[in-house]
Amino acid sequence: MTLRMPHLGLVTTALVLLGAGMASAEETITIATVNNADVTRMQRLTGVFNKEHPDIHINWVVLEENLLRQRVTQDIATNGGQFDVVTIGNYEVPIWAKQGWLKPLDDLPASYDVNDLIPSVAASASYEDKLYGLPFYAESSITMYRTDLAKKAGVTIPEKPTWAEITAAAKAMNDPSAGVYGICLRGKPGWGINTSFLTSMTNSYGGRWFDMDWKPQFDSPEWKEALDKYLELMKNYGPPGAVGNEFNDNLALFETGKCAIWIDASVGASVITDPKEAKFAKDVGFARFPHKDGVDNYGSWLWAWTLSVPASSKHAQAAETFISWVTSKDYTDLVAREDGWGHAPPGTRQSLYANPEYRKSAPFADVTLDSIKAVDVKHPSVQDVPYLGTQWVGIPEFQGIGTAVGQVFSSALSGQITAEQALSQAQTLTEREMKRAGY
Known part of the structure; x- marks a missing residue:
């Protein structure tokens, strides 16, 4: 199998033997994302994901917000295939899903607990009742x-x-x-x-x-x-x-x-x-x-930075594996252990706001949740x-x-x-x- 790496051309990867004759090839996924503190933390903590999934490597493309939108929109509208994960907002998700530019995320593991997502946030990352983006964090x-x-x-x-x-x-x-x-x-x-x-x-x-x-x-x-x-x-x-x-x-x-x-x-x-x-x-x-x-x-506004998989991705399964990890309750717990509950990705999961440890560490929890709930x-x-x-x-x-x-x-x-x-x-x-x- 060949490995596609943007700007580096095509290189050949070694096959890794697994179990009774099974083989899996290493993959590199390219993630386009925004330059903010939560994403910096995401990059720093991704070592945990690498240990759990040594066959998936990550190439980061971190851009200022305006440039991110330009680069991602151009690539996805032209079916360029440069990115396997794109960081987009709840403005783009339903519009791009309608255009057929995003893969539906309808095969998530039960452990992901979709029902724990705050309903208004999940709805804003959906099109025709299907998720096309997993909310990394949401804000008002x-x-x-x-x-x-x-x-x-x-x-x-x-x-x-x-x-x-x-x-x-x-x-x-x-x-x-x-x-x-x-x-x-x-x-x-x-x-x-x-x-x-x-x-x-x-x-x-x-x-x-x-x-x-x-x-x-x-x-x-x-x-x-x-x-x-x-x-x-x-x-x-x-x-x-x-x-x-x-x-x-x-x-x-x-x-x-x-x-x-x-x-x-x-x-x-x-x-x-x-x-x-x-x-x-x-x-x-x-x-x-x-x-x-x-x-x-x-x-009150409602914005969710969501992680979506373009329809043009050649590594869609690996991309979905990563985004389901980084938007999971386990990732929230990881952030809390490493940096404290006050830095847990806000605005996406109901369980976070029911957690007394988070509420104790986040004096802004109530005003954030009230503002998100007020959005129509x-x-x-x-x-x-x-x-x-x-x-x-x-x-x-x-x-x-x-x-x-x-x-x-x-x-x-x-x-x-x-x-x-x-x-x-x-x-x-x-x-x-x-x-x-x-x-």
């Missing part, structure tokens, strides 16, 4: 803040804050002369970066991407109010260079004490509460994603919508449109155009692309 959007700075500034952030309360708190805690900025939000353009944040923020203001006739809504008062508030917060109380900041950048700012309020993915909570990682780990509080006063929508992908806005989604819109065109819109919003943040010009451009380009797509 929450507010994280420095309790010591809030106390010093004389402000209180409630469990369900309004944007007005967040603005007052960011202003009070903002102290650039001391190297502390009031708030950190995503500024880098990308459909899964600044567009995701602003979509959730607009949902929390009562807005939506499209009306029931698929007409874009950037000319609505909700989008204007949300964008104005975003720009006010970022320009007045955000760190310099915020236009280039994504999740990892803001995480670094917060854990080094340079950011007072951070509103982002709940998965960051395990890092900023770890004394080994964060300077002020014991001084962190948590709240729901903010909302506009009078609007019953907290902008059929009703991301208080207004009716023709799409599924939360911080994304579940149509194939959103990836391109969302990225283009993100560039426009980035231009507004950098001061190249006004908020009004940004919304007008977003409206025009989205209308154009939706007409081209035949909506």
Whole structure:
């Protein structure tokens, strides 16, 4: 049997004799994944998998989020076969499964315990009631803040804050002369970066991407109010260079004490509460994603980084063996033994939130679970919508449109155009692309 290794050509592997005349060939699976702390941990702990499966070798391709999406989408859409495992989100899973680009994961061992997956997360990684992705971790959007700075500034952030309360708190805690900025939000353009944040923020203001006739809504008062508030917060109380900041950048700012309020993915909570990682780990509080006063929508998003097997994979069985291991309850236990329960992959399994050891180690457990449970992908806005989604819109065109819109919003943040010009451009380009797509 020959071994396929990207960029290294074809080499011949030795056959390993097993039992009474049985033979199995070594295989290398190539995994495309995102550059974050949980994946770094995954790579470090994979030695345990290697001992259990010495015939399966792993070639890692770890990329920044935007580049990962570009590389994976290009490969899978062209049936390139470069990757055996792809790290994608619950936005892509149903769309790609419908296209026939992913293998169904319907032959998992009983020990995997599919029924332990949080139902909303499992449903988001499925198409026509079949799993096409195994959730590695899931997240919602929450507010994280420095309790010591809030106390010093004389402000209180409630469990369900309004944007007005967040603005007052960011202003009070903002102290650039001391190297502390009031708030950190995503500024880098990308459909899964600044567009995701602003979509959730607009949902929390009562807005939506499209009306029931698929007409874009950037000319609505909700989008204007949300964008104005975003720009006010970022320009007045955000760190310099915020236009280039994504999740990892803001995480670094917060854990080094340079950011007072951070509103982002709940998965960051395990890092900023770890004394080994964060300077002020014991001084962190948590709240729901903010909302506009009078609007019953907290902008909670639902994102699951899932591990899927492309239909083009030549090593599908080995790939499935790996992803079922790294998303299992045994892997969760392994993380807990090695790094503590606070670092267990969150948001995917009901058993984790029923575990008293985890709850003791994770002060963010309740707000994360409450936020995930609050998500309704059929009703991301208080207004009716023709799409599924939360911080994304579940149509194939959103990836391109969302990225283009993100560039426009980035231009507004950098001061190249006004908020009004940004919304007008977003409206025009989205209308154009939706007409081209035949909506």
